[in-house]
Amino acid sequence: MNVEALRFPGREFDPSTGVARFHYALGDLVLTETVDFGPPSVVHPALDRVLDLLYVAASTSYYKIAAPTRVELGFPLAEKALPWVTALFREGLGEFAYQNTLPYVLDLEILPGPYAEPPADVHEPAGAPLAAVGGGKDSIVSMEALQRAGLDPVLFAVNPNPIIRAVCAVSPQPTRFVRRTLDPRMRELNANGAYNGHIPVTAINSLIAVAASLMHGLGPVVMSNEASASVPNLNWLGRDINHQWSKGLPAEAHLRDALLAHAGLQEAYFSLLRGLSELHIAALFAKFTAYDAVVTSCNQAFKQRDATDRWCGHCPKCRFVFLAMAPFTGRERLLGIFGTDIFADSTQLPGYRELMGLTAHKPFECVGEIEESLVALRLLAQQDEWKDTLIVSALVAEAALPSDAEVEATFRGDGPNLVPPVYLAALEGLGAAR
Numbered sequence: 234m235n236v237e238a239l240r241f242p243g244r245e246f247d248p249s250t251g252v253a254r255f256h257y258a259l260g261d262l263v264l265t266e267t268v269d270f271g272p273p274s275v276v277h278p279a280l281d282r283v284l285d286l287l288y289v290a291a292s293t294s295y296y297k298i299a300a301p302t303r304v305e306l307g308f309p310l311a312e313k314a315l316p317w318v319t320a321l322f323r324e325g326l327g328e329f330a331y332q333n334t335l336p337y338v339l340d341l342e343i344l345p346g347p348y349a350e351p352p353a354d355v356h357e358p359a360g361a362p363l364a365a366v367g368g369g370k371d372s373i374v375s376m377e378a379l380q381r382a383g384l385d386p387v388l389f390a391v392n393p394n395p396i397i398r399a400v401c402a403v404s405p406q407p408t409r410f411v412r413r414t415l416d417p418r419m420r421e422l423n424a425n426g427a428y429n430g431h432i433p434v435t436a437i438n439s440l441i442a443v444a445a446s447l448m449h450g451l452g453p454v455v456m457s458n459e460a461s462a463s464v465p466n467l468n469w470l471g472r473d474i475n476h477q478w479s480k481g482l483p484a485e486a487h488l489r490d491a492l493l494a495h496a497g498l499q500e501a502y503f504s505l506l507r508g509l510s511e512l513h514i515a516a517l518f519a520k521f522t523a524y525d526a527v528v529t530s531c532n533q534a535f536k537q538r539d540a541t542d543r544w545c546g547h548c549p550k551c552r553f554v555f556l557a558m559a560p561f562t563g564r565e566r567l568l569g570i571f572g573t574d575i576f577a578d579s580t581q582l583p584g585y586r587e588l589m590g591l592t593a594h595k596p597f598e599c600v601g602e603i604e605e606s607l608v609a610l611r612l613l614a615q616q617d618e619w620k621d622t623l624i625v626s627a628l629v630a631e632a633a634l635p636s637d638a639e640v641e642a643t644f645r646g647d648g649p650n651l652v653p654p655v656y657l658a659a660l661e662g663l664g665a666a667r
């Protein structure tokens with residue numbers, strides 16, 4: 234499809250039903266995304282401005298269909314929200330640009346509309362936190378930290394699948410779910426050769442969560458994005474390409490700035506686990522056995538069609554999470570969680586060699602840093618029940634294992650973060666990782 238720009242012909246929100254519709258134009262083709270929040274219980278003055286930001290974030294799914302050389306916003310946004318918009322497209326679509334060899338996307342032209350007036354007031358959401366749940370180990374650690382600290386979180390998900398629902402059901406905390414529907418013509422366009430690829434989906438889920446929190450008088454949105462989400466997969470044409478860009482710290486900081494500049498919201502959004510490595514989170518997760526029958530981090534389970542029931546057992550994320558949990562759960566418990574022994578399967582070796590940095594780049598998936606994989610390997614090499622397994626023994630023969638100091642640094646948990654002190658204390662309340 235050859236069009237010159239993505240345009241924003243308008244959006245609607247019905248405050249009685251809580252249904253928002255976002256329209257996007259690629260030439261004559263107008264596509265619509267629907268977000269059904271359910272009826273709001275509170276009228277919050279910042280909501281309309283948050284929906285503006287969501288209108289921009291959700292546009293990335295539609296931009297990618299034709300990848301035009303320009304984005305024309307055409308509607309008012311605060312000038313200080315524009316750095317977020319620029320980063321959302323140029324960095325959030327970095328993997329898409331790389332996979333489709335579209336280098337201009339990394340410097341995409343973004344034409345702002347008129348600047349919006351600054352918000353009349355600044356609000357700091359002060360109610361119970363809204364904890365975003367993805368069904369994996371990370372959000373479970375946050376759910377437990379918030380609940381144990383008496384912060385009484387409301388558990389939140391966009392399009393919860395049976396896994397997310399089952400994880401939430403283990404917790405006594407209340408839930409709030411939102412349904413998001415892509416334009417149904419997306420699949421047809423894909424089948425007819427439209428561009429396809431990864432989009433910054435966490436930015437979309439995050440803004441849906443902020444809007445939902447305002448609609449019900451709740452407190453800040455608490456994400457569970459970890460330190461390693463900020464680490465790029467590779468460098469292309471001198472630019473960092475990060476599959477997890479919208480889960481990273483720069484994206485979090487940009488979005489907080491945009492929320493303040495455009496909607497007057499302060500401390501409305503942060504990631505509780507930002508300062509922690511994946512291994513540290515896995516060690517904390519291992520303290521809670523109640524979720525073992527439901528926890529699932531594999532992305533194959535989150536597809537809209539042909540989703541797996543739980544762990545697929547042969548993707549980079551399954552490999553990484555098996556590796557990250559193994560030092561802390563013991564063998565019997567881990568095989569129970571995954572339903573398969575990944576370390577006994579020789580076909581997994583090439584995938585593990587990638588995770589250890591022995592070949593290619595870190596996979597385009599939500600996996601930890603190479604250093605973290607090596608630390609996990611070193612811990613496993615010291616454990617009798619793991620050290621002689623096919624995968625561990627093969628990798629130990631090839632990899633350079635990290636030093637004591639590197640192992641210690643992995644569990645310090647003091648990485649850069651934007652977590653308010655009361656929430657940091659909640660996390661510390663879970664105790665030491667090991």
Ligand SMILES: CC(=O)N[C@H]1[C@@H](OP(=O)(O)OP(=O)(O)OC[C@H]2O[C@@H](n3ccc(=O)[nH]c3=O)[C@H](O)[C@@H]2O)O[C@H](CO)[C@@H](O)[C@@H]1O[C@H](C)C(=O)N[C@@H](C)C(=O)N[C@@H](CCC(=O)O)C(=O)O
Binds near residue numbers: 294415429433532535
């Ligand atoms: C579940 C998954 O991994 N999906 C990625 C996959 O899409 P696939 O076609 O296999 O399945 P669907 O997700 O059902 O997508 C159908 C089509 O719809 C498009 N689409 C989907 C969601 C959306 O928000 N916008 C969309 O336009 C999609 O492009 C398909 O055409 O491959 C796609 C192409 O690479 C990916 O775009 C799909 O990724 C989803 C957006 C997704 O939800 N992925 C998360 C599980 C994910 O990767 N999370 C990252 C977070 C990264 C971030 O920066 O936010 C992570 O955990 O690291």
Ligand SMILES: Nc1ncnc2c1ncn2[C@@H]1O[C@H](COP(=O)(O)OP(=O)(O)OP(=O)(O)O)[C@@H](O)[C@H]1O
Binds near residue numbers: 365367389
């Ligand atoms: N469907 C969703 N609705 C709302 N928030 C989500 C959803 N999926 C993910 N999130 C949020 O984004 C964060 C990152 O997603 P991710 O899938 O990496 O995490 P996870 O499922 O908690 O753990 P894991 O990394 O083990 O899969 C989650 O911790 C959660 O805060």
